[in-house]
Amino acid sequence: MADSLTSLTTEQRNERTKNLDRMATEEMLAVMNEEDHRVAKAVKQVLPSITIAVDEITNSLKGGGRLFYVGAGTSGRLGVLDASECPPTFMADPEMVQSVMAGGGQAFTQARENAEDDESEGVQDLKGKKVTAKDVVIGITASGRTPYPIGALKHAKDIGAYTISLSCNNHSKISAFADCPIEVIVGPEVLTGSTRLKAASAHKMILNMISTTTMVKLGKVYENLMVDVHASNYKLRERAKSILLECTTATYEEAEKALVEANLQVKPAIVMLKGNVSFQQAKELLEQSDGHLRKAVELNT
Incomplete structure (x- = not known):
């Protein structure tokens, strides 16, 4: 041995x-x-x-x-x-x-x-x-x-x-x-x-x-952004808002509002802002696309 x-x-x-x-x-x-x-x-x-x-x-x-x-x-x-x-x-x-x-x-x-x-x-x-x-x-x-x-x-x-x-x-x-x-x-x-x-x-x-x-x-990334990040503290909530600003034309205030309405979930918040839809509609689009953000956005265009 x-x-x-x-x-x-x-x-x-x-x-x-x-x-x-x-x-x-x-x-x-x-x-x-x-x-x-x-x-x-x-x-x-x-x-x-x-x-x-x-x-x-x-x-x-x-x-x-x-x-x-x-x-x-x-x-x-x-x-x-x-x-x-x-x-x-x-x-x-x-x-x-x-x-x-x-x-x-x-x-x-x-x-x-x-x-x-x-x-x-x-x-x-x-x-x-x-x-x-x-x-x-x-x-x-x-x-x-x-x-x-x-x-x-x-x-x-x-x-x-x-x-x-x-x-x-x-x-x-x-x-x-x-x-x-x-x-x-x-x-x-x-x-x-x-x-x-x-x-x-x-x-x-x-x-x-x-x-x-x-x-x-598995659809947990959009472009090269962590869109499934768990916004569990101040730093991560700010990162989540930054991701929303990167992915959409929203203002900081609009991104913050969407994030709150989406229960701090980045993916539905992006769908909401990009497609001008409700949180519930965003969730349904993501479900139809098996969690892939890009597909969910395309479904609403």
């Missing part, structure tokens, strides 16, 4: 940083920055696989399915972060995108490294979410061999859910249990084996891509 682990790209030593402990501060920062430049290039290489993943996730969510991120340690924390940001950014139902982390919620702030070593724990935690064949499960592991997400992905595949793996090594063990394996090869870390660095950056970028593009395809 030790030989197998050290053969992984994520565990190999980086020739460019063997003198890391002798470098001056700026030199260390420069080499880290150079290595980070490699991350985006690595992500670019797997865009075709990410495209497949997004289309499958979109179809699942449209059909009432859910998306689950499963991981341990840094990988688990990335899943928690991305899932938790979907409701405020896109007004997504908290059930739509969820995270399952080895060690539970406490492990987000206090590392429990041994929680990742049991496949059965991943199975049981996913069973606790009552995952069905309608759902999509993404197993996240930089090494590609972490037992916890592997167990979860095995279970998901057994029950017919669509499975996606996210790793940073070629021919990863977890890839064998994924309908859509994504192996983003970022190379050895600046600090040997510390996959919270480049591997985590790559996975964060990919999770950003997956959740954002999926929500765009």
Whole structure:
């Protein structure tokens, strides 16, 4: 097992940083920055696989399915972060995108490294979410061999859910249990084996891509604006008004009035202002267009 682990790209030593402990501060920062430049290039290489993943996730969510991120340690924390940001950014139902982390919620702030070593724990935690064949499960592991997400992905595949793996090594063990394996090869870390660095950056970028593009395809974005933003505080209410001003010819006062009448919901407020219709009519137009703002506006022209 030790030989197998050290053969992984994520565990190999980086020739460019063997003198890391002798470098001056700026030199260390420069080499880290150079290595980070490699991350985006690595992500670019797997865009075709990410495209497949997004289309499958979109179809699942449209059909009432859910998306689950499963991981341990840094990988688990990335899943928690991305899932938790979907409701405020896109007004997504908290059930739509969820995270399952080895060690539970406490492990987000206090590392429990041994929680990742049991496949059965991943199975049981996913069973606790009552995952069905309608759902999509993404197993996240930089090494590609972490037992916890592997167990979860095995279970998901057994029950017919669509499975996606996210790793940073070629021919990863977890890839064998994924309908859509994504192996983003970022190379050895600046600090040997510390996959919270480049591997985590790559996975964060990919999770950003997956959740954002999926929500765009679900109609939660108009042009490049967050029209499903949850205007729950002063900053977000002002952002909502700014979006109304960007999308319509309304004055600030008219935008504010429409937002209040629309119960702080940006999409119906835009339809109201663009089509000179009531809140109820705007809701009906959005329902007819399956929540897509552009289609709703076109229906009223």
